[in-house]
Amino acid sequence: MADMGLFREAVIAWAAGGPGGPARDLAARLSVRAAVLLEGPSDCAAVNALAAGRGRDLAAEGVCVLPMGGAMSVGRFARLLGPPGLDLRLTGLCDEAERPYYTRALERPGAAREGIFVCAADLEDELIRALGVRRVEELFQAEGDLRAFRTFLHQPAQRGRPPQQQVRRFLGTKKGRKIHYGRVLVEALDPDRVPAPLDGLLAGL
Secondary structure (H helix, E strand, O other), X not given: XXXXXHHHHHHXXXXXXXXXXHHHHHHHHHOOOEEEEEOOHHHHHHHHHHHHHOOOOOOOOXXXXXXXXXXXXXXXXXXXXXXXXXXXXXXXXXXHHHHHHXXXXXXXXXXXXXXXXXXXXXXXXXXXXXXOHHHHXXXXXXXXXXXXXXXXXXXXXXXXXXXXXHHHHHHOOOOOHHHHHHXXXXXXXXXXXXXXXXXXXXXXX
16 A cells, blocks of 8 residues: 555654654554554565465555664654554564663553564574575575575685574675565465564564
């Protein structure tokens, strides 16, 4: 739904110091009921891919999947979107290292009725473990990235690293790659292999 994209942009502009009126008007017009606060666009790609794979249109359901540009922004977004702002139901997915930011922002009364879903390292790590390194390499081949990955493995810094860490590092070596594989990895998952934090987040929406 394109209008939910407009709402997302209005919220991001509001958080950056702009007026809140456009976000308030769109929230009312679109009947926005909940917001998923995510660190970045690769997490959004994964959440949207899982929802689509389960036949859900989160925008049509009044759910805004929102990349904040980093976990340290969660307090600002929570104030605007939860009580006493738009009073939406808030939830979030974060890395273990960023849990304290989310805890302070969302675990106050009324802010996050569904809780916070935490990945052990990050979402990419969860997805790689769920699929296995061999399957991820097959996906690299299908997406035309296997040669680049093998070249990456010859870098001195990668020698001696566990294969899972090598794959995870590779995903961050090119702009847009993490976003692309946020979708690709999720679409390749067997239904019973979805990482618990991602599965729990979607089930609670």
